[in-house]
Amino acid sequence: MIAGARAILRKDLLIELRTKESVPAMVLFSVTVYVLFHFGLDRDSLDGELASGVLWVTLLLAAVIGVTRLFAAEREQGGIDGLLLAPVDRTSLFVAKAAALFVFLTAVELVAVPAFALLLLGPGLGGALPELFVILALANLGVAAVGALVAALAAETRARELIVPLLLLPLLVPLLIACAQATEPLLRQDAGPEELGRWLSLLSLYDVVFVLLSIAVFDFLLED
Amino acid sequence: MYSKSLVPLAVASVVTITTALVLVFFYAPLDADQGFVQKIFYIHVPMAIVALCGFVAGGVFAIRHLRSGDRSWDMRSYVAIHMSIILGLAVLITGAIWAKASWGHWWLWDEPVLVSFLVVFLLYCVYYPLRFSIEDPDRQARYSSVFAITAGAFVPLNFMAVRLAEKYTHPRVLSQTGGSLPGEMRLTFLVALLGVGLLFVTLWKLELTAKHASMQLKRLRNRARVAA
């Protein structure tokens, strides 16, 4: 089954490389939102809670774009029949799509986070990097799992572009809370108390619950 | 199928709610700080608890639907969620009224239960557009069930996260859960909770009965049309 998941993942990455439709849009969107925040908040530099909040809200909004487009290639070829006719079980399908989303999110963050540091962040990023990597990795895992589930739920509904953000964003609230709280001390001018432990635990719990849940229910989507 | 226990349930609900109302207005003591307004608590919190139970029940019914393929479970799930959403709106409104009357603000971000409820409410509102944008009835039921299960699992996680994020400096103002209530208040609260719960179950059964009947009617009409 891993071979099947790998083949599907490879195909999705190849198509994205070819069309460049999701990742550049997500990056551009992120930078645009930073600019909006600059004007909206009328601030040149942010730190602490504000910086953490702006960073994470922007990343999650950008994720919505990626999730909406996750099954786009299938829709363009006339539906998900191709995936259903493949000798691949639904779990592998889920893993492949979630992995693709994970890769896209990582690619976006490679540009969007430095861009944030450049445009809006007061204190430097340097010291915060190792912890930030861990937070981003765990966050991407959660967003990938929930995102793949929401994408499949909305894949064949008429109102897909409306439903994806309305469904995805509330579901991501616990993840947002954990990430924003975990990142906040890392982005402060003066070193403050860090409570990474508790927020990483919440984040990990969220990831475990949603990965397991998504795998369990995925079978019931995409059939018939 | 559903209507057998409807009359006794309805009677029980009316009796309990009337009792609760009597207790609220004549038995429960006036709160020292907040005065009369505090009595909204007797409807606000029971509705919140019943709504949350309704959401969880919706998730459980959804699991049974997916496992058995029997669409009547999906109907039970839909009605439970549908009613809990309406109840949820009432929770938010009474919460806001209470907040404004007691503290002068229409909304309190300091109150983690209320805030969590807002997020849960926003999530469940998407149930309708999701459900009704799918035309095939089989698929509609299946996808609704997947949503109900996902959202049901989300509720505790969300409450946990919002509670954790609460700033330590602000005291919790609205949640006065059973544990720390003086005797008269606790009794009134429990009766109110029972009343709202019974009312919910009664209305749930009522709506299910009505839906069942209209589906039977449609089926008979179809059969008559085909035979003609």
Added chain:
Amino acid sequence: MAAIELERLERRYGERVALADVSVRLDEGQTLAVLGGNGAGKTTLLRVLAGLLRPHAGRARVLGAELPAERWKLPAQVGYLGHEPLLYRELSGRENLRYHARLHGVGDERVDELLAAVGMAQRADDPVRDLSKGLVQRLAAARAVLHDPALLLLDEPRANLDPAAAELLEPLIGRASGRTRVLVSHDVEGALGESDVSIGLRDGRPAAVGRELYR
């Protein structure tokens, strides 16, 4: 050995009947022609046989697999050539076939073999969106037989094909291939000519094959 055994198969779309009371038996190596007007349920029947739709009532056994319980056994043994080519438009013919080959555990040499067999060796590396419908149909046929399926489900396979292309595809998806086939076609004479068993559908129910089918 029976490749397909359907007994009073039923498939609904909500309250509406898509298929009802469909019974048919097809042996290995035989061809079944499914005929009927638009909206008669031909494509629905094909999709049930492919495992894409589950039967709501009746018995269905395809290649030894009971539907719907054992639907998962079908993809490896069934080749489906429907209205949609099921090819990713941004990828080339070769990339598309290689993707399917990897899904089925088939080697790349088979991909090259098939590309040559359908006359697409020259344009194998052009993105599918640049190809004409006829060329896309050839690739779709190659995709359908790539994994050497025991059962072929063909929904108007010769649409968009010029006579030369149809001839090229004959050994792959035609009678000559020796595979068990289910063929949906509007060309009644042609279909009846190349089939062993036939079934007519009207409003989802079996009907006699003849002019009334298309009224």
